[in-house]
Amino acid sequence: MGKWASYTKKYCKSWEKEALLKDWIRRVPGDDPKAYCRFCKVGIRAHHADLVNHASTAKHKRNAALFSSAIFDMGCQSTTIDESTKIAELKLGHQDAQKMALKETDVNGTTENEKDASEGFQFSATPSLEDIRQLQAKFAAERDWDQYHQPRNLLLALVGEVGEVSELFQWKGEVAPGLPGWTASERESLAHELSDVLIYLVELAEKCCVDLPKAVLAKMAINACKYPASRVQGSAKKYTEYQD
Numbered sequence: 001m002g003k004w005a006s007y008t009k010k011y012c013k014s015w016e017k018e019a020l021l022k023d024w025i026r027r028v029p030g031d032d033p034k035a036y037c038r039f040c041k042v043g044i045r046a047h048h049a050d051l052v053n054h055a056s057t058a059k060h061k062r063n064a065a066l067f068s069s070a071i072f073d074m075g076c077q078s079t080t081i082d083e084s085t086k087i088a089e090l091k092l093g094h095q096d097a098q099k100m101a102l103k104e105t106d107v108n109g110t111t112e113n114e115k116d117a118s119e120g121f122q123f124s125a126t127p128s129l130e131d132i133r134q135l136q137a138k139f140a141a142e143r144d145w146d147q148y149h150q151p152r153n154l155l156l157a158l159v160g161e162v163g164e165v166s167e168l169f170q171w172k173g174e175v176a177p178g179l180p181g182w183t184a185s186e187r188e189s190l191a192h193e194l195s196d197v198l199i200y201l202v203e204l205a206e207k208c209c210v211d212l213p214k215a216v217l218a219k220m221a222i223n224a225c226k227y228p229a230s231r232v233q234g235s236a237k238k239y240t241e242y243q244d
């Protein structure tokens with residue numbers, strides 16, 4: 001029984017959706033009176049006001065900035081975002097993160113608890129699409145591959161990678177969210193193939209001068225107009241079928 005023994009408030013999963021907390025807050029399995037900051041590698045009382053205060057401390061802000069830059073510095077050395085995160089943690093001297101034995105999202109975007117794997121899943125805050133564009137531009141330039149990375153070639157490469165994603169799902173029948181029953185190796189392959197799709201998509205958008213982050217918001221606004229929630233509730237029909 002430590003100093004937390006008499007503390008009665010408990011960790012609340014919904015905090016992981018709050019803008020101020022979501023990037024760093026983690027549950028400490030088996031220790032509900034506590035929350036954990038992955039940037040500062042400290043336990044904090046599971047009390048909302050304490051957590052909000054923690055987020056505003058200079059130390060936390062400094063650690064958050066260090067954490068993001070360490071991930072970006074990894075550049076081409078690591079293959080996935082979470083691998084970079086792990087290396088960044090090591091680089092920053094945060095080995096105690098492992099000691100906490102937290103059920104962090106692993107390299108394939110899944111948690112140890114499979115039945116819960118997709119519930120509350122979130123992406124890491126970095127890298128941004130612009131970070132990915134720059135990393136891929138550097139990768140291609142270093143190999144003198146710009147001569148091959150023309151829009152049509154990138155499109156074909158993108159479609160090829162989509163095919164590789166499809167191959168992983170082929171003959172499996174319907175697959176439930178969280179991919180229950182998938183092996184670690186299958187999950188890793190999926191993470192690789194989806195990343196290939198994203199890399200080619202981002203580069204294709206760059207070569208076609210489409211500002212993807214901006215374009216995606218504009219398209220989502222169009223989608224919302226075409227499919228008003230009140231009108232299409234629970235139905236997956238094409239919008240043309242709703243037109244009067």
Ligand SMILES: Nc1ccn([C@H]2C[C@H](O)[C@@H](COP(=O)(O)OP(=O)(O)OP(=O)(O)O)O2)c(=O)n1
Nearest residue numbers: 139140145148161164192193195196197199200
């Ligand atoms: N001319 C190339 C070749 C590769 N890549 C990069 C972008 C993709 O992320 C990845 C694709 O590599 P491969 O074509 O080797 O495809 P896979 O990694 O999927 O290998 P495999 O087809 O064996 O699964 O490498 C690239 O930018 N330009």
